Amino acid sequence: MKTIFTLIYFAFFVASVNAQQASDYFPAETGYIWNYRVTTLDSQNKGIDSLVFSRKDTFAIVSNYKDKLANIVPTKTGTPQTLPFQPYIDTSFYYFDGTDGYDYFSLGSLETLMAQLDSTEVASSFNFVNFFRSLQNWYPLYKFSSNVNAGYTLLSKDTTINLSGTDYHFRFEYLATRLDDENLHTAAGTFDCKKFFLEWKVSVVISPLIPPVKVLSTKDTVWIAPGKWIVQDIIPTNEINLQAYGIDPFAIPGQKMEIEGVTSVKSEVINPETIHLFQNYPNPFNPSTKIIYTIPDAGISFAKLVQLKVYDVLGNEVATLVNEEKSSGTYEVEFNGKNLTSGIYFYTLKSGSFVITRKMILLK
Numbered sequence: 001m002k003t004i005f006t007l008i009y010f011a012f013f014v015a016s017v018n019a020q021q022a023s024d025y026f027p028a029e030t031g032y033i034w035n036y037r038v039t040t041l042d043s044q045n046k047g048i049d050s051l052v053f054s055r056k057d058t059f060a061i062v063s064n065y066k067d068k069l070a071n072i073v074p075t076k077t078g079t080p081q082t083l084p085f086q087p088y089i090d091t092s093f094y095y096f097d098g099t100d101g102y103d104y105f106s107l108g109s110l111e112t113l114m115a116q117l118d119s120t121e122v123a124s125s126f127n128f129v130n131f132f133r134s135l136q137n138w139y140p141l142y143k144f145s146s147n148v149n150a151g152y153t154l155l156s157k158d159t160t161i162n163l164s165g166t167d168y169h170f171r172f173e174y175l176a177t178r179l180d181d182e183n184l185h186t187a188a189g190t191f192d193c194k195k196f197f198l199e200w201k202v203s204v205v206i207s208p209l210i211p212p213v214k215v216l217s218t219k220d221t222v223w224i225a226p227g228k229w230i231v232q233d234i235i236p237t238n239e240i241n242l243q244a245y246g247i248d249p250f251a252i253p254g255q256k257m258e259i260e261g262v263t264s265v266k267s268e269v270i271n272p273e274t275i276h277l278f279q280n281y282p283n284p285f286n287p288s289t290k291i292i293y294t295i296p297d298a299g300i301s302f303a304k305l306v307q308l309k310v311y312d313v314l315g316n317e318v319a320t321l322v323n324e325e326k327s328s329g330t331y332e333v334e335f336n337g338k339n340l341t342s343g344i345y346f347y348t349l350k351s352g353s354f355v356i357t358r359k360m361i362l363l364k
Contacts, residue, residue, distance in 0.1 A: 172201075
């Protein structure tokens with residue numbers, strides 16, 4: 001009997017040692033660059049040649065973000081010709097805990113879409129922007145040790161929305177499933193990938209005795225390669241029909257994102273010993289946008305009084321977003337231009353002798 005327990009313990013110990021950590025799938029050093037080809041999909045999920053664009057992600061820095069030591073990855077998109085000159089328009093945040101890879105869900109560029117939905121007043125007593133802001137959090141999207149085809153729930157939240165005078169009880173769910181591993185051939189090489197299926201699902205809850213009725217969902221399949229992170233991501237076109245709730249049918253075009261190349265460019269590394277000001281996102285924006293900045297480690301000599309101000313093209317100060325002492329870390333602030341006219345604005349981060357300025361566009 002003792003021998004059996006010894007064998008069981010040994011087998012468990014070996015499995016634990018050999019279990020691949022989630023961080024093994026992410027690049028080990030900052031300065032890593034992903035170059036993607038992104039193809040817009042039509043209603044039949046076929047690529048539209050005229051709607052192909054490029055995307056560039058940069059592993060910029062490792063810093064504290066929302067109480068986690070996060071890998072911060074700014075993103076920008078555009079044509080191959082203009083991409084080098086375009087600003088970063090969004091930022092992804094990842095952190096790893098054992099065999100789980102976490103992604104920080106935020107509205108980001110979706111905030112404009114939600115604001116447009118609110119402006120239609122399809123649900124006059126419900127604010128979509130505020131609701132989805134309440135869901136912003138860290139979620140373990142990628143459970144690398146999860147059993148294949150065993151789904152797991154990341155989020156489940158019920159709310160009531162009044163549509164055309166009738167109250168409906170909706171359930172919003174964020175779900176994930178690890179799929180079978182796949183050997184994926186790409187323009188950047190062949191990779192043995194972990195594969196995940198992600199889904200946002202919205203259902204109507206009629207009664208505790210009746211299973212919720214799904215009314216819409218988003219489907220997202222992600223391929224992750226060791227040391228490379230995401231090498232392919234496919235989101236099919238989503239045809240939405242909510243006529244039963246007084247909403248006209250509409251479609252959300254799909255996208256196929258494929259890795260074209262990966263590089264490690266030291267000149268692109270953001271030095272953790274210097275202040276850094278990220279490009280605001282979304283950009284252009286209407287009426288609000290997010291600005292992220294990083295203050296270096298406390299052991300480095302910096303004036304801790306930090307000022308972040310916004311100016312118009314004539315140099316007039318239109319807003320003071322930050323004017324206080326800050327400890328080391330990464331911070332996010334929101335700028336709302338609802339009382340300003342459309343145009344170009346500049347935001348400047350100042351601490352001691354360090355001054356950084358970036359441009360943003362308010363487009364109403």
